[in-house]
Amino acid sequence: MRGLSRTSLAEVEERFNAVAGSADLGTLSDELFAVADLLDREHGLRRALSDPSRPGEQKAGTIRALLDGKISEAALATAETAVSARWSRAGDLADVLERLGVAAAAAEAESQSRLDEVEDELFRFGRIVAANPELRRALTDAGAPEAGKQELLRGLLDGKVAPTSLRLINQLVLHPRGRSLETGLEEVGHLVAQQRRRLVAVVRTAVELTDAQRRRLVAWLSTSYGRDVHLNVEVDKRVLGGFSVRIGDEIIDTTIVGRIEEVRRRLAG
Secondary structure (H helix, E strand, O other), X not given: OOHHHHHHHHHHHHHXXXXXXXXXXXXXXXXXXXXXXXHHHOHHHHHHHHOOOOOHHHHHHHHHHHHEOOEOHHHHHHHHHHHHOOOOOXXXXXXXXXXXXXXXXXXXXXXXXXXXXXXXXXXXXXXXXXXXXXXXXXXXXXXXXXXXXHHHHHHHXXXXXXXXXXXXXXXXXXXXXXXXXXXXXXXXXXXXXXHHOOEEEEEEEOOOOOHHHHHHHHXXXXXXXXXXXXXXXXXXXXOOOOEEEXXXXXXXXXXXXXXXXXXXXXXXX
């Protein structure tokens, strides 16, 4: 988000944090997702509520008149603050409400001591989708009915993943918002990690890391970056020796292939 929207995001997050403490977090998550989805569908409403020429109080009154009694007071207060703020682009309004829906879901998982579990499940489901073209087509087919996708997800995941994981995956499948499913899962995984203000490191290695190796790698990365780090480990038989780590746009590559490529770049330069 650009400067104006970043400032507005901080204001809405402050209001969200103030009301979330006493809210049912699962319900709050679902309701914020529903408001974001409403704005995505109703373009005229989204333009009206993000119009910078309209007073914030007027836009807050509009959203309250529309949703009062239909969603919780916590969700409504968050939505009122969001529509009262100014955004660099109209789509940022729905983006922020979805982001806070994820934050509510992550807070619920943390309260149940299942946040690590949710992070791992989102990552693993992304790998499953990437490796299974038929499943990917079934979940991303824009012409397929939502009920069929929900039934497929329940059959695959119900009772096998945390309820928060199923809630977030369901949101991404039914409301991709212009993203690929894999991209959406990665974005939401990073937002979940932010619940603890920690970084996500994606590790590619030819063999599964032992618990001791994971601990050492986490300790080294945490010291290097000055932040807590969560590891998502992807076993890839094509990796030759060593491992690679991706944190955001930065890549640490200790594989043999990576070293060869580095030598080639230097020779070419």
